[in-house]
Amino acid sequence: MSGWKMFSWIVLFNVLILIASQSVLIDEIVFFNTYSEQLTYERSMELFNTMRSYSWVTYAMTPILLLLKFFVLSVLLYVGVFFSDLIKEITLGKIFKVVVMSEIVFVVASVIKLLWFIFFAGNYTLEDLSFFYPLSLINLFNRSEVASYWVYPLQIINIFQVLYALLLAIGLSTTGLIRKSTADRVVLFTYFPAIVVWVATIMFLTIDAMP
Numbered sequence: 764m765s766g767w768k769m770f771s772w773i774v775l776f777n778v779l780i781l782i783a784s785q786s787v788l789i790d791e792i793v794f795f796n797t798y799s800e801q802l803t804y805e806r807s808m809e810l811f812n813t814m815r816s817y818s819w820v821t822y823a824m825t826p827i828l829l830l831l832k833f834f835v836l837s838v839l840l841y842v843g844v845f846f847s848d849l850i851k852e853i854t855l856g857k858i859f860k861v862v863v864m865s866e867i868v869f870v871v872a873s874v875i876k877l878l879w880f881i882f883f884a885g886n887y888t889l890e891d892l893s894f895f896y897p898l899s900l901i902n903l904f905n906r907s908e909v910a911s912y913w914v915y916p917l918q919i920i921n922i923f924q925v926l927y928a929l930l931l932a933i934g935l936s937t938t939g940l941i942r943k944s945t946a947d948r949v950v951l952f953t954y955f956p957a958i959v960v961w962v963a964t965i966m967f968l969t970i971d972a973m974p
Contacts, residue, residue, distance in 0.1 A: 766860035861934030
């Protein structure tokens, strides 16, 4: 299967998960429970209906954001491949395919989160939805214990990130027919520094947006 066909499947899975989340997890009760102390019922329902009417924007942005993510990560990995003198073994197109294939890990994480709130979460609010991430450090804390700028860093430290990095390394090794240890180094010196920079950026923006 080509990288673009896999990209289409990944986009489809993500859009279906978004549709299921907004249809099943975010209903009028959850929305009202979230804003009951700030808004009247009528006002909260007005906002809820407005949010629903613009949900198509999220679906439309999904392929664009995923393509941007895959492109940036593919270029970063290609830089690592270049400095490892492996550009004859691994092309940018092959790296793109590996990156897209590895994304299935995060699709699984999203499905687990969806099923968790459907079957186990009980009563919850929108804040609970945004706070929880399966198999991550954030689950060791209560929402009241974590400052807003620490939420994303604690969410991103999770089992799925480790599995994603492993799949990237395995994919590079298999696709380029290079040693696993070499592929590990490429991922270690490209993907993980990029994650650190990204998390630091999100933390800065979160702190800057705080009142």
